[in-house]
Amino acid sequence: MRNILCRVERLSVAYRTPAGMHSALKSVSLDIMAGEKLAIIGESGSGKSTLALALTGLLPAEALIEGEIVWTGPGSAPLPGRDIGIVFQDPGSSLNPVLTIGEQVGEGARHHLGLGRRAARDKAIELLARVRLPHPEQAVGAYPHQFSGGQRQRIAIAAAIAAGPSVLIADEATSALDTIVQAEIAALLEDLVQTGQMTLIFVTHDIGLAASLADRIAVFRTAELVEIGDAGSIVNTPQAGYTRQLLATHIDLDSPRLVGASDVR
Ligand SMILES: Nc1ncnc2c1ncn2[C@@H]1O[C@H](COP(=O)(O)OP(=O)(O)O)[C@@H](O)[C@H]1O
Ligand SMILES: [Mg+2]
Structure with a gap:
């Protein structure tokens, strides 16, 4: 039996736009369980x-927030970057092109763990080895453009876990990658959360990936939580028509490519 780590209670988020308020989440309630x-x-x-940004406290200023996010663990709300790591879809945008890999991966460790320059560099090498980037000792002195998309995503993950967060949020972290690299990054995330005893919140538009990786699945449609449950129940006995529709077609939601239902594990 897992403990509740975070309670999202009637969370609504609307963005102020020149055309008026745009509702992005409508009264969403769900619990996130530790681990x-x-x-x-x-x-x-x-x-x-x-939702991912609301959990990390990184919503932009134009977001109007109602409802509550209550972290039930000991101490105060977790600090983004230290207690919650986040990895985005495009590692190109989260990595700074003019800073070395070592500086970027070591930054979190310097800032949150108070490590000096040397120790942060050693920590960066250790983290790059942990995300299985080849030749970490050389990589710390290199720049983002010297790596492939999949390698850059490994680097972004290393930076996200630098301060030893208890929660890792991956927002479409594999979506921009080739299928094989996607599977490798998904396996890496799974391994990291298991060995680091982290909680993983994994945003994806790929229901097949969700089914193979997640303990539970939350289904969203136009700002609302459609249903949430064990991955097995969601896949085998979905309650909502929308989820059944997703499973029946197993569409990769952002592209017109159709994938056979046999791909759903
Ligand atoms: N900063 C913003 N300003 C205005 N509208 C936004 C902003 N960010 C997101 N939106 C809108 O809010 C809705 C939800 O966006 P988002 O949470 O990014 O969806 P998803 O990640 O599921 O694709 C979309 O209609 C999007 O266009
Ligand atoms: Mg998104």
Whole structure:
């Protein structure tokens, strides 16, 4: 039996836009359990990233927030970057092109763990080895453009876990990658959360990936939580028509490519 790590209670988020308020989440309530792998799935624009940003406290200033996010663990709300690591879809945008890999991966350790320059560099090498980047000793002195997309995502993950967070949020972290690299990054995330005893919140539009990786799946559609449950129940006995529709077609929600239902594990 897992403990509740975080309670999301009637969370609504609306963005102020020149055209008026745009509702991105409508009264969403769910619990996040300590140590679980929770997949957030739904079509593009359904509010998945808004939820990820709300959990990390990184929503932009134009976001109007109602409801509550209550962290039930000991101490105060977790600090983004230290207690919650986040990895985004495009590692190109989260990595700074003019800083070395070592500086970027070591930054979290310097800032949150108070390590000096040398110790942070050693920590960066250790983290790069942990995300299985080849030749970590050389990599610390290299720049982002010297790596492939999959390698950059490994580097971004190393930076996200530098301060030893208890929660890792991956927002479409594998979506921009080739299928094989996608599977490798998914396996890496699974391994990291298991060995680091982290809670993984995994945003994806790929229900097949969610089914194979997650303990529980939350299904979103146009700003609302459609249903949430054990991955097995969601896949085998979905309650909502929308989830059944997703499973029946198993569409990769952001592209017109159709994938056979046999791919759903
Ligand atoms: N900063 C913003 N300003 C205005 N609208 C936004 C902003 N960020 C997201 N949105 C809108 O909110 C809705 C939910 O977006 P998002 O959470 O990014 O969805 P998802 O991650 O599921 O694709 C979308 O309609 C999107 O266009
Ligand atoms: Mg998104």
